[in-house]
Amino acid sequence: MEARGVLIVRRDQAWVASNGRLASIGPRTSGVLAWVGMSTAGFQRLFVANRGEVAVRIARACDSMGITPVFGVSVADREAPYVHGREVVCLGPGRSRDSYLQMEQVVAAARQSGCTALHPGWGFLSENARFASLCGQHGVTFIGPPAHVMVLMGSKIPAKRAMVSAGLDVIPGSAGVLSGPEEARVVAEEVGYPVLLKADGGGGGRGMRIARDASQVEAAYAAASAEAVAAFGNGQMYLEKLIEGGRHVEIQIMADRYGNVVHLGERDCTVQRNHQKLIEESPSPVLRPAERERTLERAVAAARAIGYVGAGTMEFLLDANGTLRFMEMNTRLQVEHCVSEQRTGIDLVVEQIRVAAGARLGFAQRDVRLRGHAIECRINAEDPDDGFRPAPGVIRTWRPPPVAEDLRIDTHVQSGYRVPPHYDSLICKVIASGPTRDAACERMLEALAELTCEGVPTTVRMHQKILSSAAFRTHDYDTRQIPGWPG
Secondary structure, eight states: OOOTTEEEEOSSEEEEEETTEEEEEEEOOHHHHHHGGGOOTTOSEEEEOOOHHHHHHHHHHHHHHTOEEEEEEEGGGTTOGGGTTSEEEEEESSSGGGTTTOHHHHHHHHHHTTOSEEEOOSSTTTTOHHHHHHHHHTTOEESSSOHHHHHHHHSHHHHHHHHHHTTOOBOOBOSSOOSSHHHHHHHHHHHOSSEEEEETTOOTTOSEEEESSGGGHHHHHHHHHHHHHHHHSOOOEEEEEOOTTOEEEEEEEEEOTTSOEEEEEEEEOOOEETTEEOEEEESOSSOOHHHHHHHHHHHHHHHHHTTOOEEEEEEEEEOTTSOEEEEEEEOSOOTTHHHHHHHHOOOHHHHHHHHHTTOOOSOOGGGOOOOSEEEEEEEESEEGGGTTEEOOEEOSEEEOOOOBTTEEEEEOOOTTOEEOSSSOOEEEEEEEEESSHHHHHHHHHHHHHHOEEESSOOSHHHHHHHHHSHHHHTTOOOTTSOTTOOO
């Protein structure tokens, strides 16, 4: 059933969805945004099962919709400034495995706090199909795709088969999970070295090792499998041809339960370190228009074919021939979703919540206007001059640049915030936009120069070097190097 009175806010206009129809109610203004409180898309209270910047992002969407967010926190985050004045439930000690990863405790906390919906954010339990099912069994709506779709796309081999059936190109490799190092050697001889051993149930760059010849396969298999067991509880491996010199491109998908699927363009995430993204931008500066349109259409068709619901991202490797080859699908909100929001003006978290409540998508493909260029820099509390050593500690002074139409700051940090040692070191995302890529780069450099963080080292200087480098400006890089760094 269509939710009644749900507000949809785009960059310049506000619309109200009622009984399946859209009606404009005028330009987007603070008064219009305040009006969202009249409806909650079916949810009165929503449990935020995450921390830090993404928890703040989810709460912001809830506030705009008149939904009360309830924060699940660890002991380490209990005094964080972003939960002051909010409803909070303590999940356990600081370590993730004792708090944010405790499925039964998280669901019980959501139930006991009167929440009928739960948003997992990214990381932690966001792509755990068992957790999604557990939420449903206890009457809590999981903000994400159905559990069976998560199972399908969470295991890389079934996911690749589904994408091939939908017409997408994939990277050559094993037809299924490998039985062991010996089968890995056989497949490697067929596709040609170098090859990449990858965890079937992995992600985030873990459970992956390169073998450049037959002598390296056994050690690479053992190391990747052991890491996968420790990280995901699943040591099964598969193998792909290692495409060196490629670029990482991903497509943002949004879908509802009625078969409506749209894309919000692509993002280029080639600037990485150890498979961890550093800078994301949209559109990709090197993707041919014909390949872009072909793959966007097929990605939408593939998402529809598997019954996808909610926000999701299909990840591709752009090979030397300019072909996008499907790698995997992330069945959740991405850290870099802000880049797509900046170009389109569409609030993906609001749409996630609406869709989970049973509403139809608030926009069709023809409504998606991809404007200009947007770039995101992930600012981490790390010392890039010391091997990117994480730097927990107290941020004595925090002064971000002022937000504007062409600049967005997503952070959970304030002066006096203590960066805990238990989690990833992301403290801020800076998203800049402009009519061209060069204009967006210059706007980002202005913003980074204005950002002040005292007390812990950050990666700001590294981002400045990257954005100022000739290699970045002329697209002369791939996933193997960080353009302009060190330098």
